[in-house]
Amino acid sequence: MNKIMSFSMALLAATALAGGTLLYAASRDYISIVGSSTVYPFATVVAEQFGKTTRFKTPKIESTGSGGGLKLFCAGIGVEHPDIANSSRRIKRSEVETCRKNGVKEITEVKVGYDGIVISNAKSAPQMKLTRKDLYLALAKDIPSGQGETLITNPHKTWKDVNPSLPKVKIEVLGPPPTSGTRDAFSELVMEAGCDKYEFIKAMAKTDKDRYKAICMGVREDGAYIEAGENDVLIVKKLEANPDALGIFGFSFLDQNTDKIQGSIIDGAEATFENIADGTYPVSRPLYVYVKKAHVGTIPGIREFISEFTSEKAWGPEGYLIDKGLIPMPDDERKKFSTDAKMLNNLAL
Amino acid sequence: MNSMNNGMGPVEHGTRNLLIQARLKRRYFTEKVFQLLGILAIVTAMAMLGVLFVTIIGKGYRAFQQTFIRLEVFFDRVEIDPLGTGERDVLSRADYGLLVKNAMRDVFPYVTERREKRELYAVVSSGAAFQLREMVMSDPGIIGSRQAVWVLADDDVDMYIKGVFEEGGGRLSERQVLWVQDLMSRGDLRKRLNTAFFTKGDSREPELAGIGGAVVGSLYTMTVTLLLSFPLGVATAVYLEEFAPRNFFTDIIEVNINNLAAVPSIVFGLLGLAVYLNFFGLPRSAPLVGGLVLTLMTLPTIIIASRASLQAVPPSIRQGALGVGASQMQSVLHHVLPLALPGMLTGTIIGMARALGETAPLLMIGMVAFIVDIPAGIMDKATVLPVQIYLWADSPERAFLERTSAAIIVLLAFLLLMNGLAVVLRKKFEQRW
Numbered sequence: 001m002n003k004i005m006s007f008s009m010a011l012l013a014a015t016a017l018a019g020g021t022l023l024y025a026a027s028r029d030y031i032s033i034v035g036s037s038t039v040y041p042f043a044t045v046v047a048e049q050f051g052k053t054t055r056f057k058t059p060k061i062e063s064t065g066s067g068g069g070l071k072l073f074c075a076g077i078g079v080e081h082p083d084i085a086n087s088s089r090r091i092k093r094s095e096v097e098t099c100r101k102n103g104v105k106e107i108t109e110v111k112v113g114y115d116g117i118v119i120s121n122a123k124s125a126p127q128m129k130l131t132r133k134d135l136y137l138a139l140a141k142d143i144p145s146g147q148g149e150t151l152i153t154n155p156h157k158t159w160k161d162v163n164p165s166l167p168k169v170k171i172e173v174l175g176p177p178p179t180s181g182t183r184d185a186f187s188e189l190v191m192e193a194g195c196d197k198y199e200f201i202k203a204m205a206k207t208d209k210d211r212y213k214a215i216c217m218g219v220r221e222d223g224a225y226i227e228a229g230e231n232d233v234l235i236v237k238k239l240e241a242n243p244d245a246l247g248i249f250g251f252s253f254l255d256q257n258t259d260k261i262q263g264s265i266i267d268g269a270e271a272t273f274e275n276i277a278d279g280t281y282p283v284s285r286p287l288y289v290y291v292k293k294a295h296v297g298t299i300p301g302i303r304e305f306i307s308e309f310t311s312e313k314a315w316g317p318e319g320y321l322i323d324k325g326l327i328p329m330p331d332d333e334r335k336k337f338s339t340d341a342k343m344l345n346n347l348a349l
Numbered sequence: 350m351n352s353m354n355n356g357m358g359p360v361e362h363g364t365r366n367l368l369i370q371a372r373l374k375r376r377y378f379t380e381k382v383f384q385l386l387g388i389l390a391i392v393t394a395m396a397m398l399g400v401l402f403v404t405i406i407g408k409g410y411r412a413f414q415q416t417f418i419r420l421e422v423f424f425d426r427v428e429i430d431p432l433g434t435g436e437r438d439v440l441s442r443a444d445y446g447l448l449v450k451n452a453m454r455d456v457f458p459y460v461t462e463r464r465e466k467r468e469l470y471a472v473v474s475s476g477a478a479f480q481l482r483e484m485v486m487s488d489p490g491i492i493g494s495r496q497a498v499w500v501l502a503d504d505d506v507d508m509y510i511k512g513v514f515e516e517g518g519g520r521l522s523e524r525q526v527l528w529v530q531d532l533m534s535r536g537d538l539r540k541r542l543n544t545a546f547f548t549k550g551d552s553r554e555p556e557l558a559g560i561g562g563a564v565v566g567s568l569y570t571m572t573v574t575l576l577l578s579f580p581l582g583v584a585t586a587v588y589l590e591e592f593a594p595r596n597f598f599t600d601i602i603e604v605n606i607n608n609l610a611a612v613p614s615i616v617f618g619l620l621g622l623a624v625y626l627n628f629f630g631l632p633r634s635a636p637l638v639g640g641l642v643l644t645l646m647t648l649p650t651i652i653i654a655s656r657a658s659l660q661a662v663p664p665s666i667r668q669g670a671l672g673v674g675a676s677q678m679q680s681v682l683h684h685v686l687p688l689a690l691p692g693m694l695t696g697t698i699i700g701m702a703r704a705l706g707e708t709a710p711l712l713m714i715g716m717v718a719f720i721v722d723i724p725a726g727i728m729d730k731a732t733v734l735p736v737q738i739y740l741w742a743d744s745p746e747r748a749f750l751e752r753t754s755a756a757i758i759v760l761l762a763f764l765l766l767m768n769g770l771a772v773v774l775r776k777k778f779e780q781r782w
Contacts, residue, residue, distance in 0.1 A: 028632070030722075030730065041745065044719040045553045051721050052479055058721035060634055060730045063740075080630060231743055233750075256745040259519045318467070320475070324553070325745070 028079040031059035031305055035069025035086030036181055038115055038250055039287050042326050043086050043309075049320065050308045056301035059084075066181045073290060074099035083295040083302055087288045088115065088181035093349055106293035109347040110306065111337050113315055114327035116251035116276035116284040117186055118263040119173075125243035126167065128159075128264035132282065135266075136194025137162045138171050139225050141218035149200040154220055174228040174235045175248035185285040186248055187217040190266075193282070236261060251276060251284075252325025276327045284327060293344055303344075310338040405761075409754030415543035415556060416502040416510045418473060418532060420452040422481060426493045429485060440485055445478040449500065456537075457528060468525055474501035476557040502538065504555040504748035510540065513747060520747075546755065550721045551737065555748030558741070560756050562723045566636055566716075566731030567705060567763075573640025573727055574647060574704055579697050581644070582651030586693070589652075590659040591681045610649035617646045618710030626714060633715035637727040642710045647700035654696020658689040691778035698771040702764050708735045734760045 033043060040063040051058025064072065066087040073085035074095055091109070099107065119135070121128060137143050138156055145152040159166035176183040195216040196202045204212040219225045228235045232249040236257050239247045246264065254263050254271060263271030267282050275281040289309065296302045308314060314321050317328050328334070339345075426433070429443040450470050454460065460469050477500035485492060502510075505520045506529055513519070521529070532538035549559030585606075593599045621642035625631045631638050662685050670680035711717060717736050724731035732740075734756065741753040 032633070037743075040719070041553065047719065048553055048721055061719040062634075062715055062717060063719075080626070080633065232745070233743060250745075253745045256520070256747055259514050323471075 029300060030057040031084065031299055031301055032082040033059050033061040033084040033086065034064045034072045034082045035062075035084075036066040036088040036287070037063045038066075038088040038181055039086035039112070039289065041252060041324055042112065042287070042321050043289070045321060045324055046305070046309045046314055049314070050301075050305050054301065054304060054308075056304060059301075059305060061086075070095045070290070071098075073292065074102055074104055076102045077104060077292070077294045079299070081292075083292050083299050084305075085290045087290065088285060089184060090286070090288060091290060091347070091349075096347070096349060104292055104294065107347045108291040108293055108306075108340065108344045110289045110291065110310060110341045111329065111333070112287050112289055112309060112326070113321065113329055114276060114284045115287055115325075116271060116281060116327060117182060117189065117248060118251055118254045118271040118283075119246055119248055119266065120239060120254055120261045120263050120271075121246050122239050122243040123260060123262050127262050128166070128246065129268075130166075130264050131163075131267050132190050132194040133197045134159075134163050134166065134194075135190050136197075136216075139173060139219055140191065140195065140216070141220050142215060144198050144201070151215065154222075154224075156224075169244050171224045172226065172242070172245040173224065173248065174226045174238055174245055177227045177229065182248070182250060186283070187219075189283045189285065191219075192216045250325070251327065255325045273327065287326075290347070291341075291344065293346075296344060306341045310334075310341045405754045405757050407754075408751050409756075409758045411511050412546060412751040412755035413543055414540045415545070416507040417499040417539055417541050418502050418506075419497055419499050419537040419539075420449070420473075420477075421455060421495060422448055422452045422498050423455075423495045424448065424481075424485065424492045425451070429492050435489060437486070440489060441482065443482070443485075445481040445485075446475075448481055449473055449477045456532070465524065468522055469528065472503055472506055472525055472528055474503050474556045475554055476501050476552075499539075499541065501556045504746060506538075507556055508748050510538070511751075513751075546752070550723050551719060551732070551740070552721065553719075553744075555744075555746050555752060558749070558752055560734065560737055560759060562720060563732055563734045563737035563756075564759070566639075566720075566724050567733040569636035569724060569727050569731060570639040570643065570733055571701060571705060573637055574643045575697070575701060577640065577644040578647045578651055578700070582648050582697070583655050583693055585648075586652050586655030586659060587681060587686065590656050591685065592677070606649050606652050610653060613709075614646055614707055615709040615713070617642050618713030620645065621710060622713040632728060632730075634718055634720070634730040634732070635728050636716075636724060636731045638714050639711050639716050639731070639733065640727070642714060643704040643707060646707065646710060647697075647704050650700035650703065651693070651697050654699070655689070655693040658692025658696070659685065661692065662688045688780055691774055691780075695771045695775050698767050698774070702767040702771075705733075705763060705767070706735050706760065708733075708739055711736060734763070 031047075033047070035043075040061060044061050047059040047061055050056065062069075062082075066089055069082075069085045070087060070091060073082050075081050091107070096107070099105075119128070119130065137154075138159065140154055142151040143154050143156075144150070156162050156171060158168050158170055160168040162171070175186065196205075201212065201215055204215070226245075228238065228247070232253045235247040235249055236253060239245055240260050247261075251271065251273075254261060255273075265271075269275045269281040271281055276284045289306070291302065291306060311319075312334075313319050315326065315328055315334065316322075319328070322328055329337070425448065428447055429445075430439050432439070450466075453469055453473060454466075457469060460466055480500055481498065484496075484498070506525070508514060509519060509521050509526070509529060510533075514521075529538060545557070546559045547564075548561045549557065550562030552558040589599060589602070621638060625638045625641055626633060631641075666684050666688065667680050670684045671677070675683065708717065711733060716732050717739065718730070718732055719740065720730050720732050722730075738753055738756045738760065741749045741756065
């Protein structure tokens, strides 16, 4: 009988545990942040600094990707929904619409800085001098045939085929999958820019947008472009092992591994901190943080967290975020967004 | 005919013998080949395991040591508490980074140029300031005194000292390399045991990051899982095996349980998201929800193992109990269950070991997150060991590489411990009939 007793006691305890949680009082005393894996390394540094220097708890940050994060962010108002969303692209009109439908009417947009996308190879190989057109011709699925306004399946095998001034090395590029924000930015900043060099395709952007997108952003599937997953550490390792391959990833990974890999020169500009900051290096994108205004005042510390993020010691030209690889905005832009953050100005698309 | 037969006999016999021998040889040969293949398979598996262990331990052992720098820090009253109030609020808000910078400048007084100074300060970890603050907070009496403090070096310095960079100083500038070598020759820079790795929570500074938070999170999650899945699993197994009638309905249940054991773990995560978070409104990232989800995952394993060990109890024991007048329940609780319990425990431990290494289902319920504070309970935000490994593996800083391997070593140690416990329990309580 003793055993039955202890047995049923255990069961009872288990059900009580499960049941008790249903009555769990709705409260949360820490900030919940979701979103882009590109902003994650920066947001986490701010969160840690914030947790250590203020009386507030350290915010929780989930790396869900920009799209996934904004979806969670827009799901509604209340402690079970996140307070802040990080994004490596601007919020879309459709997402703002979803937000509004779910009661998230007021959002503050804060641009926090820039991130460069680099095309790198191993240091043991010669540095590549590429143009965006070269990259487009090397990676697009279909390219202009060169005679009239016709397209052919990409025939290029080596970089020399693309541009005679490049070495005779097999085209092999490791890059992010289509679900990644880095890939979106690469498609837009490199592939589209490269394909705009052809007038007849550029004209298509106005007449037949879908076809334009398909031509410009369609990436080869014959093995020249290798989807290497979201893990940039892995790409760096693979580049080291294969000096012929190029890799596409965020500037911070190049910055941390300068003894192993080097950034290619794109359109004459080297992928250095200074060149990305002043805009000479063409492949960079803005990073954003979105704040749910309805939660300010309910969840403690949101205002203070944002003011930490937008302080000069964090995002200024000599701030700690810069040490982590963030590219700072120019002075006037920083000023504008720090006032936006302070006043919690509403997002205007 | 007869004589011919007699004449042919031995010859025929001889050829048959030869035939048999040849075939026998072939059979022995194939058996040898088969055994050889088996040994080869084991050797290959062991070699791969060996490679795994060697690479992980080879990289990971370095994280158990960390580079420290000895600084003569002057706890200047003017900087910390100029009014001499002694209030904790004032003490906590003082600029301890400045004290570290002053101490570094005292060591290298010739560094004056702004850019150079920045490089000099970068040799010491940003965690040094927090370390000084903790010292003052725990003993305000040291204000005004001069103390020798071992503070953490920056992760780039640590990597340089451990010889990770392939060429020269890696991310360190030439000046920084000279300073580091200077400190080392004076005996003010040394590798010491890294206890913070086991006690601290996550951090974005590799030298400050520890697995303490993840271990505590894993502990809470596993406790919830054990408390729920063991009683539920055993009760289910006992009822199905000892009491339930055999009919269509129980057959369906049995098929479903066996199926559930093979469902990919991410599916349980999706289920957890839909049921626990969206329907019951439990908090995201809480060990409670993680435990509930992992319970769903381990339940089938426990039920199947428990039923198997109940089946292994000979019917004679049940019949004996019933024969002397015990009720069905008495025979189960007093005789069958104690005999089956070691097997059930083994199954539970193996199920728990699997749950300990799981990340996929936790992704969906928000436990894959950057969490610095060490969780205080099952409702607090938390992460678990394998998730910590996953997050570190994806970090750009080189120093996280060795931390990733070190965390894997810790996880493997826990798994080894649990599986070892299962073996010991089986050996100790196993009954043979």
